[in-house]
Amino acid sequence: MTTVVLGGTGKTGRRLVQALRGTPVRPVSRSTEVRFDWSDQDTWPGALAGATAVYVVAPADPAAAGPFVKQATAAGVGRFVVLSARGIDQVPDAFHGMAAAEQAVRESGVEWTILRPNNFNQNFDEDLWHAPLMAGRLALPMGAVPEPFVDVRDVADVAAAALTTDGHHGQVYDLSGPRGLTFADAVATIAAAAGLQIRYEELTPAQYRAELLAEGVPEEFTDELDAMFAAMRAGRLAPPADGVRRVLGREPIAFADYAAAAWPARL
Numbered sequence: 142m143t144t145v146v147l148g149g150t151g152k153t154g155r156r157l158v159q160a161l162r163g164t165p166v167r168p169v170s171r172s173t174e175v176r177f178d179w180s181d182q183d184t185w186p187g188a189l190a191g192a193t194a195v196y197v198v199a200p201a202d203p204a205a206a207g208p209f210v211k212q213a214t215a216a217g218v219g220r221f222v223v224l225s226a227r228g229i230d231q232v233p234d235a236f237h238g239m240a241a242a243e244q245a246v247r248e249s250g251v252e253w254t255i256l257r258p259n260n261f262n263q264n265f266d267e268d269l270w271h272a273p274l275m276a277g278r279l280a281l282p283m284g285a286v287p288e289p290f291v292d293v294r295d296v297a298d299v300a301a302a303a304l305t306t307d308g309h310h311g312q313v314y315d316l317s318g319p320r321g322l323t324f325a326d327a328v329a330t331i332a333a334a335a336g337l338q339i340r341y342e343e344l345t346p347a348q349y350r351a352e353l354l355a356e357g358v359p360e361e362f363t364d365e366l367d368a369m370f371a372a373m374r375a376g377r378l379a380p381p382a383d384g385v386r387r388v389l390g391r392e393p394i395a396f397a398d399y400a401a402a403a404w405p406a407r408l
């Protein structure tokens with residue numbers, strides 16, 4: 142009854158591996174002993190050997206999702222949990238790999254669950270926005286629309302429940318934190334927790350795009366971020382979701398608690 146965790150060394154994957162302790166679990170990535178690479182199909186059979194469930198962190202190339210899911214089901218996988226993104230059905234120009242992974246598991250003929258989280262708390266301290274914050278400035282095209290950031294520990298716990306317990310087949314869980322914060326408030330909360338001087342700066346979408354391209358961010362990923370922030374500015378992702386409570390029966394981790402624990406440790 143082995144669970145394979147794609148992206149097993151990543152933000153959600155490594156925490157999911159911890160949440161699955163005591164059960165047979167195989168974390169796989171390009172850097173693990175059992176190697177998995179979306180772009181190298183020769184790595185797929187070894188990763189899937191003996192697997193009964195798979196946590197899917199979607200490929201960048203949407204064309205890989207369908208063949209992988211077919212190979213996995215042929216190898217004996219009977220349950221998939223897919224990490225997707227909240228509002229993906231409202232943002233057709235973003236996250237093509239996630240959309241393809243959702244479609245592939247829906248058509249697989251076996252059990253599937255889809256997780257659609259808001260932006261992660263850990264985007265602030267592990268990648269994405271960490272370097273700008275440490276430099277003292279986070280600049281985004283977000284305005285005053287709140288975002289109910291979700292902690293990846295909650296995402297991992299929900300994934301573990303969906304992978305190891307029954308009753309989640311066919312469910313799409315929107316996952317968020319307990320309340321929304323503007324990015325300016327989130328930056329202020331982090332600055333206070335860390336004892337740093339950090340400012341939030343509002344950009345126009347055009348200014349944001351220009352900064353990303355100047356930093357060398359690929360145009361395709363820039364397009365996805367443009368689409369994501371457009372959806373966020375429209376308020377589509379602002380209301381807190383109930384997925385964590387539905388699955389785990391508890392409140393999600395608050396942003397202030399995340400910041401108080403994570404940011405002093407980053408200094």
